[in-house]
Amino acid sequence: GAVVSQHPSWVICKSGTSVKIECRSLDFQATTMFWYRQFPKQSLMLMATSNEGSKATYEQGVEKDKFLINHASLTLSTLTVTSAHPEDSSFYICSATNPQGPIIYNEQFFGPGTRLTVL
Amino acid sequence: GNSVTQMEGPVTLSEEAFLTINCTYTATGYPSLFWYVQYPGEGLQLLLKATKADDKGSNKGFEATYRKETTSFHLEKGSVQVSDSAVYFCALSFNDMRFGAGTRLTVKP
Numbered sequence: 001g002a003v004v005s006q007h008p009s010w011v012i013c014k015s016g017t018s019v020k021i022e023c024r025s026l027d028f029q030a031t032t033m034f035w036y037r038q039f040p041k042q043s044l045m046l047m048a049t050s051n052e053g054s055k056a057t058y059e060q061g062v063e064k065d066k067f068l069i070n071h072a073s074l075t076l077s078t079l080t081v082t083s084a085h086p087e088d089s090s091f092y093i094c095s096a097t098n099p100q101g102p103i104i105y106n107e108q109f110f111g112p113g114t115r116l117t118v119l
Numbered sequence: 120g121n122s123v124t125q126m127e128g129p130v131t132l133s134e135e136a137f138l139t140i141n142c143t144y145t146a147t148g149y150p151s152l153f154w155y156v157q158y159p160g161e162g163l164q165l166l167l168k169a170t171k172a173d174d175k176g177s178n179k180g181f182e183a184t185y186r187k188e189t190t191s192f193h194l195e196k197g198s199v200q201v202s203d204s205a206v207y208f209c210a211l212s213f214n215d216m217r218f219g220a221g222t223r224l225t226v227k228p
Contacts, residue, residue: 041221042221049215093163095216110155110165115160
């Protein structure tokens with residue numbers, strides 16, 4: 001249980017275009033999802049926290065107009081990278097918490113990641 | 120704020136060697152602690168976790184004990200295999216999740 005999927009697993013796009021990445025919780029309803037980015041050989045950096053039905057909370061330094069997050073249902077959150085540029089090339093990973101699980105664990109379940117390459 | 124400090128890598132070991140990857144944390148409350156493993160080109164997989172002091176998490180021969188007195192959660196394995204080659208992340212979760220820098224482990228036959 002507690003499986004999270006991402007689509008696509010990799011994407012290549014031209015500079016200036018927008019790219020949408022989907023994150024789905026497959027066997028549970030996730031009221032909260034998180035988006036991370038990971039540059040090569042670096043750790044995960046939290047970009048934003050997404051709550052179903054409300055606006056995402058962005059970490060300091062993350063441009064909310066560039067990284068649009070929508071969490072319209074309990075099983076789906078999307079991250080849209082608008083007007084992508086080469087410096088946005090990265091590995092984007094989403095995660096979700098299972099509110100029906102042991103909340104005291106504060107455990108997040110991670111998707112497999114999406115590798116974005118902007119040419 | 121909450122943070123995790125993890126042993127810098129890379130670490131290169133021979134097969135069947137003993138592994139220790141140090142992890143210490145700073146937290147204002149009582150976080151849950153995790154070790155994740157990331158294989159090349161893949162996302163994170165939960166390796167083990169501990170939710171309170173003196174808890175020992177274990178999985179696939181890996182162990183880590185939640186030490187409140189030393190604020191540590193060191194990862195250990197008695198005999199590593201080539202298939203253990205990956206990047207290991209220590210993480211804590213309280214209101215949100217914070218990751219260490221990651222330690223790249225290479226095990227040579």
